Amino acid sequence: MAKKIPLRYRTLIFALIMSFNTSAIVSAVIISLHTQTLAQFVRVWPLSFAIGWPLVFVAILIIAPLVNKFLDLFIEGT
Structure with missing residues (x-):
């Protein structure tokens, strides 16, 4: 079995994949x-x-933690 990527890269990889897909679809x-x-x-x-992909990538890196903190106010178990 292939070695997994360390957890510390999860946010970065999430932002890369999400921004790629979002930019591709929207553009x-x-x-x-x-x-x-x-x-x-x-x-x-x-x-x-x-042009769009790097902008969305940075936006996700900045906005995702804020959204998660906001959701913590309303979602149980966080």
Whole structure:
């Protein structure tokens, strides 16, 4: 069995995966609404994604701990 990644990296890896997926989906939807052809979409989307992903990554790193603290006020067992 492969060795697992240490727990201390959980937040960072979560932010990487979540930001990748969020940026990919949101940028694809927005670009698809503003382009007429697949060729335009393919030309524009990679740059939009490349700009959005780091922004969402940093936002998740900053916002997730605040959301978790807020949820601790309302959720039992935390």
